[in-house]
Amino acid sequence: MHCRVLVGRDAELGVLSAALEQTSTNGALYVLTGESGVGKSRIARELAALASAGGYTVVSGRAVQASSPVPLRPFIEALIAVARTTDMKDLPAVAEYRHALASIVPDWGEPGDSAAELSPLILGEAVLRLLSNLGGKGTVLVLEDLQFADPESVAIVEYLADNLAGERVLCVATLRDTEPSLAQNVVKAVHARRAATVISVPRLAASDVKQMAAACLDQPSAPSQIMPRLLADCEGLPFAVEEILADAVSSGELVRADGGWRVNEDVSTGVPTSIAESVRRRLSELGPDVSDVVAAAAVLGRQFDWTLLPAMVHAAESDVLNALQQACEAQLIEPHAPRQALFRFRHSLTRDAIMADLLPPLLAERSAQAARAIESAHPGLPGAWCALAAELREAAGDRTRAAELLLEAGRRALRRGALTSAAASLDRAMHMLAPVTPQPVQLLADIDDTLASVYTLTGDCDQLVSTADRLLAELNALSADNARKAIIHLRVARSLSECDRADMAAERVAAARLLAASTPDSSLCGWADAVAARCAIDSCDPDRALELARNALASAEATMSAATAGSAWTGGSAWTAGSAWTGGSAETAGSAWTGGSAETACGAEAACADEVACAADAACEALEVIGRRERIRDTAAANAAFERAFQVSTCNGLPVRRIRAMHELGTIEMLEKVGSDRLEEARHLAMESGALSTAAVLDLQLANAWSLGRDTERALAAARRSQTAAHRLQLRRVEASALASQACVLAVMGDSDYSESLAAQAEVVAPDDPSVLITTWGEARVSSAIVSNDLARALTLSRMAVSNGRNEPLTAPSMAWGYWALLETIAYSDGTAAVDEAIAAGAEVACWNRGLLAYAQAVQAGRTGDVARAENLAEAGRQYYLGCATWWNHILHRLVSTAALRDGWGEPVAWLREAAADLDDAGFALVASACRGILRKAGERVPRQRPAGASMPPQLRKLGITSRELDVFLLIGQGCANTEIASRLLISPKTVESHVTSIITKAGLSCRRELVAFAARRLAPA
């Protein structure tokens, strides 16, 4: 009695078809809501058929009712279908999300994958990237029965809602709105912010019911005698229309005659009080054997694998198939693609009706049979079998076994990074065991152990503390060894310290030390020192941190070298005890469902499978503390610490630690010499292992490093990449900083309007964030003012900016500090105080600030008449900026040259001539003319302004030759000696020499002779 045509849904289908037409350029989320049986899935199915016929790719997945839903189930189903036809290698645009996708479809994983960051944001983006890159005109994703979806899937749906615009993906979901659900709340919220369209599917009007009845019976109209009852009983519900007609057929009230249906007046179907009544009647008409098979199937769920049934009902396969055949004909069940062995109840209401009739003892017995059949057919209970078996064991009254299976489901969810689902399964497991006597303490401890891992990763300290305390009590009852308990205290301490609860953390470390003292395991003390060191850093006691870290390192190194020396470790200690903290890697960690950045995910990487792995982890922890401490006073020592951490993490397979170590090394290289090699390496490692939020941070740092170089396009591209990724991952500060970084580059390049709009945008993304404000005001806007030659404004802006950054350690590397100190100094206000304050704020951590401060101090020294010191400092300032684009030193020379001329130090005339020539060529016209102005005022000869567009041969431009170098190059080509060039160009021979060296390097030559030949060749007439 299926209705082959769609009735009365023109409006709904019209809206969806219009959305489909947009899909090749613009995606959206549409949610069909309504009561069960009203026809939501049917509309979705019609749309899917239209889409397929129209050349779109269609994928679908459904959530399934379960007390502990399998995390990500709808997406697993949808993407596994994609994986059957799609090879990741054919989708380069999705490469960076391969790790995330592999957590959904294991086939996409590769050996050695680890450390991927997982969060609904990353998974949502991964799904979006994948679907929008499939072939066809676009992709339609159908998600069925969201009311049953797990929290992680719901979070992905929310992400999709917010990010589908502009993508080639139309997502159509169905949601029953007659029962409360997480999905319903989320759909309400996204609907309210206009990120989704909700289509509420109403019951059918009477005329549609008539049309539907006729279509079901495949004739122009249904027999009139049956219509009043049908209209009254179906209440406009399409599912009820089909059921009532099926009921009438099975009772013989409707009979086929003369090619049509007529009503047999002798039979009265009676008034079915409900759909349940109608199902019940049809089932009883099939006889007890068929009923038995159907009831067994119902116990397995709405969709079921028939091959489990013979064992459950003790019948031959052929009999079971025969029974299923009859149930299909009675419209109770139907075969269910995609797998052949699958059937499903025609409707969830059908199954509900059958389940409602099972008496509790019978239900328990059948559930036990079902669980046994599943456990023997699917050893290890892969995929969704585990959760189903748990549910059946629960229904069978076997609470202990149910709890064991829920524990397993929780562990699996944890490995997937599905922390909310993991916590839900484990809580349920605990709950399951509450009435069990005697209490299965070992099982309780295992559950709490896993729960503690979950709470460590979610950063939920309160839950962690109570879980850990319960676990410790359980371990006491089990007489577990002290080492294991000590480790628990240390893990809790680490989390507490991260949550700013230093006192509680210290108590835990003390408790751990006490326990460790009574064990033979000496490496535990090292681990305790490492944790204590981290706590000391967190509570701002760096000296104590350093001391503890050194102790920890010594002990960890001793353990590692003992192991490599071959001294067999005899085990039996806490490191291998129990399942201890089996949690996923740290990247799956803090970043995960809590939405924090990877930065929160540090530590706890090693699963502590063995003592060496743990020692390596402790060593890395200690080295990080040492490196961070040393960084502010001894860069070489900091470098050495991070180098060692990189080495240890590489040798011991600790990918997250490894990325962190390289990241630290890269940061040092950037701060020390504006270098980017190691940052690039760290970015490569982060991308390789799917650590996407770390990669976004690295792109930002690369942008900052490159922004001082010549290749400003590269800097802008990196900043844009960071901005896009950070936006998707909701890393607000990174996103804002990436915008601010672009604003800085554009300001220097003279595009002040665009720079201003990006700075303003940054301030909207992260309002009142001091580290953003100091950049937008103190770097971007100050640079704009400097290159437009408005120094008074530059100083005012600088002062404002610094007032934002005071007392903010995060702002130390900002160039705003150096700019401010220099601008105060040349403005003749209290420069000394500014320099001192900048130094106290830690500005010298970055070489660009060291350069600016050196120039400022040169001005101060000159003012006091200390010419030699002034010259040394100015030269030091120049040196700091040698690795940057040449215009930086020119601009800074322009800023200090008035003071230098007045106080008689340095080579202001040469500087200004150089700057004027080069800056003109590089597009800094206003600064160049300021340079000429100062020269003129000082009564010096002023070089003529180069005519606009004076041609630089493209090959030389490619080499990065500046216009001043071109002047030198041309004269060299004419055979001039350095002294002659100097006098012709009004610069000193020393400066000519440095130009010559620079050209030789840029052109990849080895000496002046080669340069002369090269220049002669280049300049020879063609």
Ligand SMILES: Nc1ncnc2c1ncn2[C@@H]1O[C@H](COP(=O)(O)OP(=O)(O)OP(=O)(O)O)[C@@H](O)[C@H]1O
């Ligand atoms: N407009 C319609 N025209 C013809 N048949 C329909 C119509 N709407 C629904 N049906 C039929 O009614 C039955 C129930 O519809 P459907 O499964 O789509 O309900 P649903 O709203 O998805 O319910 P649930 O929330 O329980 O999944 C299906 O067999 C479907 O084909």
Ligand SMILES: [Mg+2]
């Ligand atoms: Mg449905």
